[in-house]
Amino acid sequence: xxxxxxxxxxxxxxxxxxxxxxxxxxxxxxxxxxxxxxxxxxxxxxxxxxxxxxxxxxxxxxxxxxxxxxxxxxxxxxxxxxxxxxxxxxxxxxxxxxxxxxxxxxxxxxxxxxxxxxxxxxxxxxxxxxxxxxxxxxxxxxxxxxxxxxxxxxxxxxxxxxxxxxxxxxxxxxxxxxxxxxxxxxxxxxxxxxxxxxxxxxxxxxxxxxxxxxxxxxxxxxxxxxxxxxxxxxxxxxxxxxxxxxxx
Ligand SMILES: Nc1ncnc2c1ncn2[C@@H]1O[C@H](COP(=O)(O)OP(=O)(O)OP(=O)(O)O)[C@@H](O)[C@H]1O
Numbered sequence: 001x002x003x004x005x006x007x008x009x010x011x012x013x014x015x016x017x018x019x020x021x022x023x024x025x026x027x028x029x030x031x032x033x034x035x036x037x038x039x040x041x042x043x044x045x046x047x048x049x050x051x052x053x054x055x056x057x058x059x060x061x062x063x064x065x066x067x068x069x070x071x072x073x074x075x076x077x078x079x080x081x082x083x084x085x086x087x088x089x090x091x092x093x094x095x096x097x098x099x100x101x102x103x104x105x106x107x108x109x110x111x112x113x114x115x116x117x118x119x120x121x122x123x124x125x126x127x128x129x130x131x132x133x134x135x136x137x138x139x140x141x142x143x144x145x146x147x148x149x150x151x152x153x154x155x156x157x158x159x160x161x162x163x164x165x166x167x168x169x170x171x172x173x174x175x176x177x178x179x180x181x182x183x184x185x186x187x188x189x190x191x192x193x194x195x196x197x198x199x200x201x202x203x204x205x206x207x208x209x210x211x212x213x214x215x216x217x218x219x220x221x222x223x224x225x226x227x228x229x230x231x232x233x234x235x236x237x238x239x240x241x242x243x244x245x246x247x248x
Pocket of ligand 1: 016018065067069071072073
């Protein structure tokens with residue numbers, strides 16, 4: 001286990017271009033063309049603005065903020081799905097990202113085959129994959145469906161499988177985005193138990209959620225995102241109190 005897992009985000013800004021074509025009808029476009037004008041240029045939008053943070057092993061970080069504050073964008077930037085427009089992201093340690101449930105699954109193949117496929121993508125070795133297969137089937141309780149193509153799975157089943165695969169072998173850095181929307185109560189309870197026991201002093205959890213109770217239970221540090229910037233970063237209770245009183 002890497003005792004030196006670390007996430008370092010330094011001066012990160014990320015720009016999206018917002019296309020506004022949907023507000024321009026074909027008739028309006030023709031009128032613009034006849035007048036020798038062009039459709040409006042895409043608007044620039046900064047989803048992250050000069051974000052800096054450092055997360056070290058042993059930290060369980062909850063990210064809170066209003067809708068559109070930049071929480072998911074920050075996670076995707078840490079996972080290198082988005083390239084920052086400015087700034088740098090450095091990650092030391094193996095990352096298990098759970099950003100969009102089922103995003104890594106192949107719909108036509110079975111749950112069991114997806115365990116192998118996803119596990120291989122996460123970098124697990126063959127002996128680890130065999131252990132994971134047993135462990136995942138046991139954790140999910142999905143013996144009866146494990147050889148069914150995952151396109152027939154419900155959202156809850158996708159979630160169980162993805163969570164079980166990502167956490168089967170203790171990852172050094174676990175990154176979760178709103179994981180529990182749509183899961184059944186029993187699974188949510190078991191997943192929370194696993195997450196609580198998952199983080200020890202040699203790993204990192206980064207967790208986006210609107211469920212402040214869950215964040216309070218699982219995290220020892222909270223980052224409050226507001227309009228693409230960090231509004232507050234500190235101990236869970238302090239930041240949550242401010243967020244709940246001054247935020248949203
Ligand atoms: N691929 C994209 N292209 C353009 N804009 C985007 C894209 N992804 C996100 N955005 C915009 O960036 C902003 C931040 O989005 P993000 O999903 O990071 O917010 P969030 O804090 O996770 O919100 P929520 O709590 O609603 O999930 C939003 O205004 C969103 O519309």
